Amino acid sequence: MASLGRQFGVQSTLRALLLVGVMLLLSFLVFRTSLVVTPIVTGAVAVVLLVEFMFFVRRTNREVARFFDSIRHADFSHRVDPALRGAGFQDLARSMRDVVERLQRMRRSGESERLRLRALIEHVPIPMFSVVDEDRVVLHNHAARRFFAAAPVTTTKDLDRFGPDLTTAIREQTPGQSTLVRLADGNDVAQRMTLSLTEITVGQEHQRLVTLQNISDELAASELEAWQQMAQILAHEIMNSLTPVASLAETANALLATDSPADRQQARDAIATVAERASSLMSFVQGYRRFTRLPEPHFEPIDIPAMLNAMVALVAVERDKAGIAISVDAPPAGLTLHADRQQLEQVLINLVRNAIDALAAAPAPRIHLRARLARDGRPLIEVADNGPGIPLENRDRVFVPYFSTRRGGSGVGLSLTRQVMIAHGGSASIGESDDGGALVTLRF
Numbered sequence: 001m002a003s004l005g006r007q008f009g010v011q012s013t014l015r016a017l018l019l020v021g022v023m024l025l026l027s028f029l030v031f032r033t034s035l036v037v038t039p040i041v042t043g044a045v046a047v048v049l050l051v052e053f054m055f056f057v058r059r060t061n062r063e064v065a066r067f068f069d070s071i072r073h074a075d076f077s078h079r080v081d082p083a084l085r086g087a088g089f090q091d092l093a094r095s096m097r098d099v100v101e102r103l104q105r106m107r108r109s110g111e112s113e114r115l116r117l118r119a120l121i122e123h124v125p126i127p128m129f130s131v132v133d134e135d136r137v138v139l140h141n142h143a144a145r146r147f148f149a150a151a152p153v154t155t156t157k158d159l160d161r162f163g164p165d166l167t168t169a170i171r172e173q174t175p176g177q178s179t180l181v182r183l184a185d186g187n188d189v190a191q192r193m194t195l196s197l198t199e200i201t202v203g204q205e206h207q208r209l210v211t212l213q214n215i216s217d218e219l220a221a222s223e224l225e226a227w228q229q230m231a232q233i234l235a236h237e238i239m240n241s242l243t244p245v246a247s248l249a250e251t252a253n254a255l256l257a258t259d260s261p262a263d264r265q266q267a268r269d270a271i272a273t274v275a276e277r278a279s280s281l282m283s284f285v286q287g288y289r290r291f292t293r294l295p296e297p298h299f300e301p302i303d304i305p306a307m308l309n310a311m312v313a314l315v316a317v318e319r320d321k322a323g324i325a326i327s328v329d330a331p332p333a334g335l336t337l338h339a340d341r342q343q344l345e346q347v348l349i350n351l352v353r354n355a356i357d358a359l360a361a362a363p364a365p366r367i368h369l370r371a372r373l374a375r376d377g378r379p380l381i382e383v384a385d386n387g388p389g390i391p392l393e394n395r396d397r398v399f400v401p402y403f404s405t406r407r408g409g410s411g412v413g414l415s416l417t418r419q420v421m422i423a424h425g426g427s428a429s430i431g432e433s434d435d436g437g438a439l440v441t442l443r444f
Contacts, residue, residue, distance in 0.1 A: 015053045022046040131156060131170055131208040147212070166195070170210060175199040177425070180215075248274045297340035297423050304337060304371040304379065305330035311348045311369065315356070322356055323365065330371040337379045337444050343420045350417060351383040351440050358387035358438065366435070374443065378426075381442040386435035395430045417442075 023046055029039040121128060127144035131137055137153050139145050151161060159167050163183035173179055178196045194213045201207070248270040255267035308328045312319070319326055352367060359365035362385075370382040390398060399418045414428075417440075421428040426444040433439040 012053075012057070015049070015056065019046065019049045019053060022049055126214075127212045129153075129210055131210065132205050134206075169195045170197065170208060173197045175208075179425075245274050245278065297343055297420070299338045300341060301336050302339055302341055302344065304335045304381065307341075307345065307348070308369045308371060308381075311345070311352060314349065315352050318353070318356055319367075322359065324356060324359055324367055325365070326352075326367045326369065328369045330369075335371050335373070335379055339424055339444065340420075343423075347417045347420050347442070348381070348383070350414075354414070355383060355385040355387065355438065359385055362387045362437075368433075379444045381444075382439060383442075384433035384435070384439045385437040386433065387437040389432055389437045390430055398430060399428070414440075 022042060026039060026042045026046055029035055029042055033039075122141045124141055125143055127147045128140040129137055129144045129148075130140065135155055137155055137158065139148060139153065148162075151158065153159060156167055156170070159170070163181075165181035166183045169179050169181050173195065175197055178194050180192060181195045182192050191214055194215055196211045196213075198209045199207070200209055252267040252270040252274070255263040255270065258264075305328070308330055312326050312328060315326070348369075352369075355367045359367070364386070366386050368382075368384045370380075370384070372380050372382075374380050398414045414430075418428045421442055421444075424444060426442065429441050429443070431439045431441065
């Protein structure tokens with residue numbers, strides 16, 4: 001560009017100097033001589049030079065303006081005026097040609113990339129659509145058009161026919177998170193789907209990009225497995241209580257048929273045992289009812305470091321009695337999350353007490369409470385110990401209600417932990433700590 005500017009400046013200067021020279025000559029001829037024809041010819045030459053100079057500048061400006069106008073309208077068919085090439089602007093013409101060719105290559109590459117992404121989106125097997133400016137709906141792929149095929153969908157009001165969960169989730173869902181919704185497809189068949197939402201801005205348009213994934217079959221299989229496990233556990237517990245009850249009832253009935261005072265006393269003892277077992281069975285059923293009726297969480301901001309320190313103070317007596325060291329590792333600036341304080345505190349109490357029980361025979365027992373942010377920016381709370389840990393094959397089973405690896409354990413604590421975390425939109429998992437013990441991670 002510098003050489004182009006110098007070339008234009010040299011040619012403009014030469015023309016200007018020539019024009020000034022002719023004008024000076026014309027002035028001399030008019031005022032210093034008595035000639036008539038020569039000044040007229042000189043004046044005509046000056047006019048021609050002035051017109052040519054103006055045409056030179058206008059022609060160059062017009063060609064540059066046409067070039068940029070073609071770029072502005074993405075018209076890459078522009079060709080440099082041949083007259084410009086002959087005016088000493090070969091470099092300018094070559095630069096314009098290079099720019100046009102480069103823009104053509106970029107346009108072809110961008111168009112190819114756009115078509116590739118369009119094909120990828122089109123073949124994604126889950127419905128994808130956008131809500132533009134809170135009202136207009138744009139379907140992005142074949143899966144979305146097939147799902148909404150029952151009726152045209154162009155506005156958010158058209159989504160109401162697929163159930164209230166869909167529009168409510170689109171309006172209220174936090175971007176970057178997923179939620180479970182129940183909605184009807186084109187055949188009015190209720191389906192459970194995972195809705196994920198992301199906010200994007202394209203140009204001046206604000207969009208909410210929504211994806212739906214049908215998980216009805218997976219949920220049905222998981223629910224069936226959960227119900228089967230629950231039925232097995234309930235059957236096991238009930239049979240453990242009913243078997244001796246039936247045996248003792250039969251024995252008591254036989255003993256009451258005799259007149260022996262000793263037999264009658266044994267019958268009374270058997271009946272008392274039956275009553276005791278029935279009471280235990282009733283307590284078990286009541287505990288199961290409490291477990292299945294977890295109240296909805298009441299969300300409020302919670303200072304995690306303060307809560308963890310409060311947990312340590314709460315179990316101080318048990319900690320000192322067992323000789324266990326408990327440490328807390330949390331960001332000094334504080335880490336806050338929105339959760340149900342009572343439910344979360346109960347979860348942490350259960351986890352800490354489970355760790356205390358697991359460390360009964362461990363040398364130099366330690367429990368470590370840690371709060372941090374995961375890579376996705378969501379908070380984590382970890383409870384780790386240096387006890388014997390939980391075998392790999394039992395790490396999923398410990399969340400099943402009434403399954404326990406500890407003798408005398410109720411098997412409710414960890415299952416309640418997972419239930420509370422699911423109600424909070426999070427998860428609970430068990431792994432191995434750095435010391436080889438158990439590591440329970442709560443993800444919010």
